[in-house]
Each structure stands twice: as structure tokens, then as C-alpha cells.
Amino acid sequence: MITSDTNNVASPLSAYALRQLIRMGDFTRNTSGFAQGCVQGNIVILPKDWAGDFLQFCQFNPKPCPLIGMSTNAGDFLLPELGQDIDIRSDVPGYRLFDNGVLKQELTDIKHLWRDDLVTFVLGCSFSFEEALIADGLEIRNISESKNVPMYRTNIACKSAGRFSGETVVSMRPMLAKDAIRAIQICSRFPSVHGAPIHFGDPKLIGIDDINTPDYGDAVTINEHEVPVFWACGVTPQLALEQTKPPFCITHSPGKMLVTDIVNSTLAVL
Known part of the structure; x- marks a missing residue:
């Protein structure tokens, strides 16, 4: 089992292989330095009637909330455009459950909480650009x-x-x-x-x-x-959630990201 107490010994793992470990509960640590070359994402999951406001919040604040993907329809828990067999209910190492803006619980699986009205947002994560900094000889x-x-x-x-x-x-x-x-x-x-x-x-x-x-x-x-x-930072929405107080929301735990199959270099702007 790979836990939060281990070093980055698993960094050669592919994004798909890492997600499988996460799904089985065998990887519970933060994802910085793992599945190098692949885009990582912050997660926000909201009821459909709150999704429009949050989408606009992302559009108005692209630095902390750069949107790289979202579910096509309410209730969708698979995100095929972001990677092979991604199931947002189980493929993140840590989740946070918010009730009226108050953090209620940290979990490693949210299948039992899933509802047909939920919309998933995936926001770009700074872990993705760390690879480019390291490649240039900068220490992270x-x-x-x-x-x-x-x-x-x-x-x-x-x-x-x-x-x-x-x-x-x-x-x-x-x-x-x-x-x-x-x-x-x-x-x-x-x-x-x-x-x-x-x-x-x-x-x-x-x-x-x-x-x-x-x-x-x-x-x-x-x-x-x-x-x-x-x-x-993509934890910005969690602070907004505390102030806005939607009745139900799920996010990633800080540092524990969704690792996608998207290649970091494809996001580079020349």
C-alpha cells in the first residue's frame, strides 16, 4: 500500500495506474510529483442549481479557477474527455464534504453520496507546471x-x-x-x-x-x-464555498488531486 507517509517512490506510475491505486484505496497521499507529464486538477462538485453561478465565477477568475473540464450532464460521474475510465466518485485520493459551507467530513470515496443532480468541475492545478520548472533546473x-x-x-x-x-x-x-x-x-x-x-x-x-x-x-x-x-491556487473555491454556503458541495482535499491523462505540454501557449 502507498500511503501519505511514503516518499515519491511511485512517480514513474502512469496516470491511469495511479488512479487505479487511488480507486482501490492503496494511494492516499498528495499527488505532487506523481504521474509526471500529466495535468492534475482541483475538484468542485455542486448541485445543478448552483452550477451556473460557479461556472461564471470560474470565468470571472481564471487565475485561481482555470476550468479544464466539467461533466457534460448533471449526474455524470465519468469524465472520458479527461482520461481513461475516470470515475470522479473514487479516483481522487481525498475528498471534502461541505454542508452549508461548513466542512463536515474528509473521505476517500463518495459513491454513497452521489446524486443525479450533481455537476463536476475540474480546475487546473499548479502541480502541473512544476514539471516545467523542474525541467528548467529549478528546485520545487x-x-x-x-x-x-x-x-x-x-x-x-x-x-x-x-x-x-x-x-x-x-x-x-x-x-x-x-x-x-x-x-x-x-x-x-x-x-x-x-x-x-x-x-x-x-x-x-x-x-x-x-x-x-x-x-x-x-x-x-x-x-x-x-x-x-x-x-x-485552486483551493480558492473552497474559501468561496465557506462564504457562499451552498447546501451541499464536494471538493478535493488540498494537495490530493484528480490526475488526468492530458499531457501538460498540450496546455502550453507559445
């Missing part, structure tokens, strides 16, 4: 330290849409200033997975008081002369 600290990426709530407001509003959540990777500039250049080519960073330097300027205490994920080492580099 959460991968080298085998941790979940640190994520923080900020004071950066999202554009409201219907019933949805909230502030942006960011993920952080520490880098030397010259590497941060290179990361901006590289990630600008991947707008479907959050694109370029939205801030680097003083975290207090975006409402983060303690960089060593992330709101989600794990703290990582920040070495001398490094600056924190912040990307808009």
Missing part, C-alpha cells in the same frame, strides 16, 4: 522535501459571480530572485494551470501574517536569500 521545495505545497488565504478579492464571492488562496514555492523571474517566464506559458505567479516577496502585502504557518498543506524550508513566490 515541496517536492524535494516530500511535502504538500503550502497554501495561504490572502486579501486579494475575487470577482463576484451570482452567489459566489471570496478571496484568493495562493500556493507558495521559495526561490532565489533570479529563479523567480525565470518561473514567471515559464509559467506564463501555462494559463490553464494558473499561469504566472501573482506575487513574490513580502507576504504581508497580500495579507499573510506568518509564512511558516500555512492555512493548508505543509510549511517548507525558506533558505537565506530566497523569496516566497505565490501562485493563485
Whole structure:
């Protein structure tokens, strides 16, 4: 069994093979560094009567909520356009169940909760561009330290849409200033997975008081002369859910993504 306590020994696994392990309950950790080359996605599942507002929220806020796929019809739990035999009810390592905006439970399977009125949204994830940064010789600290990426709530407001509003959540990777500039250049080519960073330097300027205490994920080492580099993060909808309070919603657990068969390089913009 592969658990959250193991190192990234399974990174050569294909996306399909990784999803099969997840479905069987044999993989329960965060997915950063696994199925390299494949797009990973954040998940939001809502009742149909809330789906229109959330779709507009994604369209208004493409940096934190870059939409890469959604179910064709309410009640669909298979996502064939994103990968072979993807079943959204069982192929994510961790789910969160929200009731009126309150986190009620963390689960590894949601088949018993599935309803015919549910619509699935898949949003691009920063884990996808990490491959391009590593290929350019940049260290990704959460991968080298085998941790979940640190994520923080900020004071950066999202554009409201219907019933949805909230502030942006960011993920952080520490880098030397010259590497941060290179990361901006590289990630600008991947707008479907959050694109370029939205801030680097003083975290207090975006409402983060303690960089060593992330709101989600794990703290990582920040070495001398490094600056924190912040990307808009797909956990942003979870903060919006807390404020908007839909009666029922399921998301992924932070860091535990849907791994698709889409190749990262196909999302690059020249």
C-alpha cells in the first residue's frame, strides 16, 4: 500500500495506474510529483442549481479557477474527455464534504453520496507546471522535501459571480530572485494551470501574517536569500464555498488531486 507517509517512490506510475491505486484505496497521499507529464486538477462538485453561478465565477477568475473540464450532464460521474475510465466518485485520493459551507467530513470515496443532480468541475492545478520548472533546473521545495505545497488565504478579492464571492488562496514555492523571474517566464506559458505567479516577496502585502504557518498543506524550508513566490491556487473555491454556503458541495482535499491523462505540454501557449 502507498500511503501519505511514503516518499515519491511511485512517480514513474502512469496516470491511469495511479488512479487505479487511488480507486482501490492503496494511494492516499498528495499527488505532487506523481504521474509526471500529466495535468492534475482541483475538484468542485455542486448541485445543478448552483452550477451556473460557479461556472461564471470560474470565468470571472481564471487565475485561481482555470476550468479544464466539467461533466457534460448533471449526474455524470465519468469524465472520458479527461482520461481513461475516470470515475470522479473514487479516483481522487481525498475528498471534502461541505454542508452549508461548513466542512463536515474528509473521505476517500463518495459513491454513497452521489446524486443525479450533481455537476463536476475540474480546475487546473499548479502541480502541473512544476514539471516545467523542474525541467528548467529549478528546485520545487515541496517536492524535494516530500511535502504538500503550502497554501495561504490572502486579501486579494475575487470577482463576484451570482452567489459566489471570496478571496484568493495562493500556493507558495521559495526561490532565489533570479529563479523567480525565470518561473514567471515559464509559467506564463501555462494559463490553464494558473499561469504566472501573482506575487513574490513580502507576504504581508497580500495579507499573510506568518509564512511558516500555512492555512493548508505543509510549511517548507525558506533558505537565506530566497523569496516566497505565490501562485493563485485552486483551493480558492473552497474559501468561496465557506462564504457562499451552498447546501451541499464536494471538493478535493488540498494537495490530493484528480490526475488526468492530458499531457501538460498540450496546455502550453507559445
